[in-house]
């Protein structure tokens with residue numbers, strides 16, 4: 001009995017599932033045994049209504065297309081015929097058809113990996129406590145077989161959980177607390193609890209200002225942070241994790257919708273913006289007072305407060321170590337990453353929220369201190385618009401929203417002497433646009449670090465799910481606009497790099513414990529776009545065009561990762577470039593990849609580093625905000641999130657957002 005899928009939809013979903021993961025005499029479970037349809041039904045139930053409709057539309061699209069070709073329903077067709085039909089989509093010369101197929105393949109990968117049996121057979125759950133796999137790896141490395149190692153670890157005490165999980169301090173309000181419309185007032189209201197919002201709010205509260213912080217998402221507690229990537233993404237991300245850009249590429253982009261914003265779901269990599277980037281903000285955009293020396297005390301302060309430290313050697317694991325070996329072998333230097341964590345156990349789970357309480361995301365560091373300093377935090381409250389009176393901001397209006405359905409219940413009106421928007425690069429400009437601020441610079445200048453992932457298959461087990469999510473990176477290529485990193489996310493998400501579907505995909509996934517995944521992202525200097533909230537549209541429109549120079553950087557970065565894989569001992573590499581061989585079997589084959597003529601649709605890329613839609617600058621015609629974060633042309637309205645960056649920071653952005661928020665937050669506190 002399905003909860004959301006109708007009986008005909010379930011039959012179609014089942015038929016596609018058998019083509020994606022067919023039954024074999026030997027091998028990993030098929031779609032039926034992995035209960036993919038039950039999973040899809042649960043995923044649809046959890047998705048927001050708009051995304052649920054889109055997912056249903058996907059099944060209908062494939063059904064209509066199949067009907068037109070074969071005059072029968074997918075539900076009644078032979079699995080081999082369906083496979084042939086799906087191959088037509090996968091290999092289509094039309095980019096949008098290939099991307100639609102990729103969307104379908106991704107949700108089936110999530111559904112298949114939603115099965116405990118699949119995870120057990122692939123080896124993901126070989127360690128008895130998936131949150132503490134390093135002890136398991138140590139034993140296996142010492143020659144103990146995997147079954148015995150698992151038994152021994154089961155007999156050990158549970159791994160330490162070093163941090164408190166935030167209980168219910170006074171001053172933190174959640175969905176169930178709201179009994180009616182909210183009317184409140186304060187000195188400064190802050191919208192958004194990511195790095196930009198929390199650090200600015202904290203500095204103002206510490207200076208004695210009455211601060212209210214509103215966050216559209218809920219509090220995520222340990223029970224909400226499942227190892228199941230599909231469910232966690234659907235629960236913790238905007239647009240149920242299905243947000244993509246439009247433009248000359250369709251690029252997935254994730255933004256968190258949870259107390260703590262991006263800090264809850266990011267890898268905790270902390271790097272200061274390069275001097276070159278800060279100098280270009282000054283020279284090209286007229287930004288004042290934000291050079292390296294100006295920001296240094298703010299970087300120092302937030303690094304100390306957020307517990308930034310270098311990853312411990314003991315939690316690197318093979319995926320990070322092989323990355324370092326591969327880099328050294330091709331003449332690059334990999335260095336251990338600085339992260340905001342305390343007591344990391346190397347679970348590789350940062351992107352789904354740290355269940356060990358080790359990552360110092362803002363729900364653990366920042367929000368508790370804000371409340372201790374007298375701030376109040378309203379979660380599940382979504383700001384709709386800024387109240388504008390006589391050219392100045394006087395507060396915000398919004399709604400209480402249900403944590404999972406997004407349904408609006410009560411109205412919210414908070415009056416304040418100043419408003420700080422830190423709702424992120426997509427939401428901050430669209431809140432301004434809904435408030436009637438329509439200057440062209442608002443929502444323009446969308447910048448990203450477009451990135452891609454490469455997977456390699458090693459003769460020895462790598463257990464890619466073990467070790468710090470991102471423990472090593474290569475900074476040598478930053479001057480060329482390229483950064484390389486070791487990476488883990490979750491088995492379903494990383495499996496998107498393995499080519500194909502059906503039996504070949506199952507065979508590749510049977511070797512998952514031998515696979516390592518590394519990523520590269522590029523400067524994005526030659527690419528750009530904009531964000532617009534169209535009247536009546538359910539979702540903001542996000543336009544982004546990838547430039548040719550960034551495409552070349554992605555191509556070269558992919559080739560370098562492939563060379564590193566072979567140099568580290570991989571026997572097969574999956575570069576993922578459309579039109580070129582999906583599997584490389586030796587370093588000689590990488591040369592073609594470097595020199596091939598490819599177009600923007602060839603490299604599958606997405607980005608979680610986004611910036612620039614409320615860019616700082618001296619010229620109000622070209623920029624939305626001034627160097628002190630104030631919005632040009634409106635009094636008492638400020639921005640403290642990543643949308644301030646006039647161009648890309650050259651490195652992972654969080655630490656620079658913190659430093660800016662620290663500086664601007666202090667300055668606002670002095671003014672109000």
Ligand SMILES: Cc1cc2nc3c(=O)[nH]c(=O)nc-3n(C[C@H](O)[C@H](O)[C@H](O)COP(=O)(O)OP(=O)(O)OC[C@H]3O[C@@H](n4cnc5c(N)ncnc54)[C@H](O)[C@@H]3O)c2cc1C
Pocket residue numbers: 191192193194195196197214215216217254255256257258259260261262263265266267268269270271351381382383384422423424425427428431608609610640641642643652653654655657
């Ligand atoms: C998977 C992933 C991994 C990453 N890894 C790293 C990394 O390792 N290092 C690094 O430097 N960067 C990393 N990043 C990027 C980094 O996390 C972001 O750049 C950063 O979080 C942006 O901060 P922000 O304050 O601008 O916005 P966000 O962190 O996006 O916070 C905005 C908050 O505002 C809330 N909000 C939005 N609209 C409203 C509204 N209308 N009303 C109320 N609240 C609203 C959102 O729910 C969200 O909580 C990663 C990002 C992702 C997605």
Ligand code: SF4
Pocket residue numbers: 341343344345346347348349350351353354355356357358359467468469
């Ligand atoms: S790798 Fe990330 S999720 Fe895992 S314990 Fe360390 S900080 Fe937490």
